[in-house]
Amino acid sequence: MSFEDLPGFYSALEGFQDFFATGIPILMYHKIGARPAGVRLKGLYLSVARFNRQAAELKQAGYSTPSLGRIVKGLAPPRSIALTFDDGFSSVFDNAMEVLDRHQLQAVLFLVANLIGKTNEWDLRDGEAIEPLMDAAQVRTWLAAGHQIGSHTLTHARLSRLSLRDAQEEISASKKRLEDLFDVPIQHFCYPYGEYDEHVRNLVMEAGYQTACTTEFGINTPASHPLSLKRITARYPSRNLKNIARQISTLKNRMLNGHDARA
Numbered sequence: 001m002s003f004e005d006l007p008g009f010y011s012a013l014e015g016f017q018d019f020f021a022t023g024i025p026i027l028m029y030h031k032i033g034a035r036p037a038g039v040r041l042k043g044l045y046l047s048v049a050r051f052n053r054q055a056a057e058l059k060q061a062g063y064s065t066p067s068l069g070r071i072v073k074g075l076a077p078p079r080s081i082a083l084t085f086d087d088g089f090s091s092v093f094d095n096a097m098e099v100l101d102r103h104q105l106q107a108v109l110f111l112v113a114n115l116i117g118k119t120n121e122w123d124l125r126d127g128e129a130i131e132p133l134m135d136a137a138q139v140r141t142w143l144a145a146g147h148q149i150g151s152h153t154l155t156h157a158r159l160s161r162l163s164l165r166d167a168q169e170e171i172s173a174s175k176k177r178l179e180d181l182f183d184v185p186i187q188h189f190c191y192p193y194g195e196y197d198e199h200v201r202n203l204v205m206e207a208g209y210q211t212a213c214t215t216e217f218g219i220n221t222p223a224s225h226p227l228s229l230k231r232i233t234a235r236y237p238s239r240n241l242k243n244i245a246r247q248i249s250t251l252k253n254r255m256l257n258g259h260d261a262r263a
Contacts, residue, residue: 008217009043009233011050013057023219024071026082027054028231032099033091036129043235048095050236052102059103067148068108068188068211072226083107084213084231086152086190087120088139090132097145109134109142110152110190110213113174116181122156122192136181143182150188151175151209160195167200172207187211189227201227 006019010027019025035045058081065083066076083100085092088111100107115121117135124130134142139149153159153170154177162170175186187210191200194215204212204227211226218230 009235010054011235011237012054013061017061019219020079020081023221023224024076024080024082025219026068026084026213026229026231027234028213028215029083029085029092029096029234030087031089031091031131032095039129040127043233046235048099051096051234052099054234055099055103055105059105065106067106068150068229071220072211072224072229074222084190085109087112087156088116088134088152089120090134090138093134093138093142097142100147101145106147108148108150108188109139110150110188111139111178112152112154112156113177113181114154115156120156139182143184148188149178149182149184149186150190150211151178151186152190153192156192158193158195159191159200160197164199164203168203168207171200171203175207175209189213191215196228201225 006015010016029046029051030044032046032048032051034047035042039045061079063079063081064077066080068082070076071080071082083105085096085107088109092109096107112133115133116139118133120128120131120133143149151171151174154174155170157167157170159167159170171189178186189204189207189209189212191212191214196212196214201212209227211229213229213231215233216228216230217232220229224230
């Protein structure tokens with residue numbers, strides 16, 4: 001399989017090994033748990049079983065999860081990968097922390113600073129299901145477990161649509177609020193909706209962040225800009241015909257090679 005044949009998302013390690021070997025991948029998650037009926041953005045939900053399977057595969061294949069800071073400084077060992085969770089949903093605390101601990105993996109949680117302990121107000125405007133966000137005590141438990149946090153702005157704003165003054169407030173004030181609340185340096189940023197431009201990226205740099213994550217698909221190399229890091233959405237397999245055919249081919253190959261073909 002050529003890199004061009006890869007799906008635009010990650011559901012299992014098989015097929016991605018060669019691609020991952022070209023740099024350092026960053027996986028993007030949102031909600032871990034059962035998907036409510038009627039939600040529009042189904043791909044933002046990943047079952048606990050699927051997440052556990054992904055974590056187990058990575059650990060068994062020898063992947064480690066150094067900090068984003070070590071990654072952008074070129075200090076990450078071979079077979080490094082970063083796991084990121086956008087928005088700070090309570091389902092990550094309830095369902096992902098145990099899995100991460102079991103497989104000795106660390107992750108970065110991007111928090112919407114003004115909505116800690118509240119709900120996903122930005123989603124509700126688009127008709128999505130209401131979901132609770134982690135409160136301060138849960139975030140402190142997350143940090144005590146060895147994970148990191150970063151900023152996802154104050155309100156999950158579309159930064160490229162704001163005035164530079166308002167965008168600066170979202171970027172800088174969220175950093176200060178999180179640092180004051182949790183007494184840790186906030187070095188990592190994530191662009192809500194993946195939206196940014198050169199002016200926004202400059203504001204992120206001026207605010208003092210070391211890294212910033214986008215939603216652009218790809219792998220990161222030493223040539224990657226630390227404030228424009230690419231990520232790969234982690235989700236369940238798509239049910240379109242192309243991916244169904246790929247899954248059938250994968251299962252056949254595993255059976256021919258004597259592997260367990262169960263999902």
